[in-house]
Amino acid sequence: MASFGNAGKKLLAINNYFYRRGGAETVFFDHMSMFGEIGWDVVPFAMQHDRNEVSPWSDYFVSEIEYGRQAGLLRKVSQAASVIYSLEAQRNISRLIERVRPSVAHAHNVYHHLSPAIFSTLKSAGIPVVMTVHDLKLACPSYKMLRDGRVCEDCSGGRIYNVLRHRCVKDSVSLSAVVLAETMLHRLLGLYRKKVDRLVVPSRFYLEKLAEWNWPREKMVHIPNFVDVEEYRDDWQEGDYFVFAGRLAPEKGLATLIRAVALSKQRLIIAGTGPEEAALRKLAAELGADVSFAGYLSGQDLHRLIGESLALVLPSEWYENAPVSILETYALGRPVIGAAIGGIPEMVKEGETGLLAASGDVEDLARALNAMAALAPAVRLQMGATGRHWVASEFSAAAYRVRTLELYASLGVA
Numbered sequence: 001m002a003s004f005g006n007a008g009k010k011l012l013a014i015n016n017y018f019y020r021r022g023g024a025e026t027v028f029f030d031h032m033s034m035f036g037e038i039g040w041d042v043v044p045f046a047m048q049h050d051r052n053e054v055s056p057w058s059d060y061f062v063s064e065i066e067y068g069r070q071a072g073l074l075r076k077v078s079q080a081a082s083v084i085y086s087l088e089a090q091r092n093i094s095r096l097i098e099r100v101r102p103s104v105a106h107a108h109n110v111y112h113h114l115s116p117a118i119f120s121t122l123k124s125a126g127i128p129v130v131m132t133v134h135d136l137k138l139a140c141p142s143y144k145m146l147r148d149g150r151v152c153e154d155c156s157g158g159r160i161y162n163v164l165r166h167r168c169v170k171d172s173v174s175l176s177a178v179v180l181a182e183t184m185l186h187r188l189l190g191l192y193r194k195k196v197d198r199l200v201v202p203s204r205f206y207l208e209k210l211a212e213w214n215w216p217r218e219k220m221v222h223i224p225n226f227v228d229v230e231e232y233r234d235d236w237q238e239g240d241y242f243v244f245a246g247r248l249a250p251e252k253g254l255a256t257l258i259r260a261v262a263l264s265k266q267r268l269i270i271a272g273t274g275p276e277e278a279a280l281r282k283l284a285a286e287l288g289a290d291v292s293f294a295g296y297l298s299g300q301d302l303h304r305l306i307g308e309s310l311a312l313v314l315p316s317e318w319y320e321n322a323p324v325s326i327l328e329t330y331a332l333g334r335p336v337i338g339a340a341i342g343g344i345p346e347m348v349k350e351g352e353t354g355l356l357a358a359s360g361d362v363e364d365l366a367r368a369l370n371a372m373a374a375l376a377p378a379v380r381l382q383m384g385a386t387g388r389h390w391v392a393s394e395f396s397a398a399a400y401r402v403r404t405l406e407l408y409a410s411l412g413v414a
Helices: 023-037 073-084 087-100 117-124 173-189 204-212 254-264 277-287 299-307 324-331 362-374 377-394 397-410
Strands: 010-014 041-045 104-107 129-132 198-201 220-222 242-245 267-271 290-295 311-314 336-339 354-357
Touching: 010 023, 010 087, 023 041, 023 324, 023 397, 041 087, 073 173, 087 117, 104 117, 117 129, 198 204, 198 397, 204 220, 242 254, 242 299, 242 362, 254 267, 254 277, 254 290, 254 362, 267 299, 277 290, 299 324, 311 324, 311 362, 324 336, 324 377, 336 362, 354 362
Parallel strands: 010 041, 010 104, 104 129, 129 198, 198 220, 242 267, 242 311, 267 290, 311 336, 336 354
Antiparallel strands: none
């Protein structure tokens, strides 16, 4: 195992997964890279997984839990206990603290795998704890505030029994019961409210929603996500299609998008995979919609697909937080059509960087698609340029670094 330098500040970066799995992991890895570049010693803490990136600290990672995967009864009982409160994670992070003695711990997604049990250990050791809020788990036990394809706030006011009543977790009584037990224990022990010093909230919408659900404003700080525009080309040759890039899941609003594409007679390329793919392919075929499925793309292939599009479309039907995909699209010099829900409206300047459409409304989304397609190419180019300039000033790595360092300093990290 690699030796550990004693010089400088030390960041303990915490997340369930140690590979680029989704938006939370993108922020997690970019955060680690940024602080490594400014001279901090960065130590990760995560879960073992066969897709993990190599790390000299992996001996401290906790055993893998794949939530909802088929397993025997004893294995299920053991996993359920770890989902609720992981003693292994506490033991491992305690060993890591003894070796490293971090200046600050910054967590991302920990529930169901590492569990917030680690926050008690960190708090007892006197280490400042920060957590970035990537979803609504702190308010909604099943983390999406979504049920049967609609926004749901039934658990407001502490009525968390609804997660079991409605079988919110994969329509499963057993999994929903585990999540109810988990939420009850975590709230009883105050693992998030009392053991985490500050919550970093990437969207103003999430900050206001959490405040509405009785989270104290003084514990929350708004720090937007970031991208480095210098890593993105913006000199693309525009094509004749719209693009969606992301997971093909029900809350993403893709059925609505395909219906809007059929109605507007526009062309769409979908990049991504997920549980809805077969149903979406069938829907597109039935409607005769001009939709192509490109599969999973990343890196330059994805950049080119977005860069040569008319616009990225984000037709979400749940409370999105602060999608990095919007920032990446602006960095590539392209406009965005976004659903007016969650944190999306604060990231789309209507008529300046893109257009908004009512969430879940086929006709209004078709209107927005046609309106964007009807613009002169130079106007779309200007929208993308305006978005890129906005990212460079308000959503830059430098802005994120300054805001985060100010937060750490407020917690006594000198």
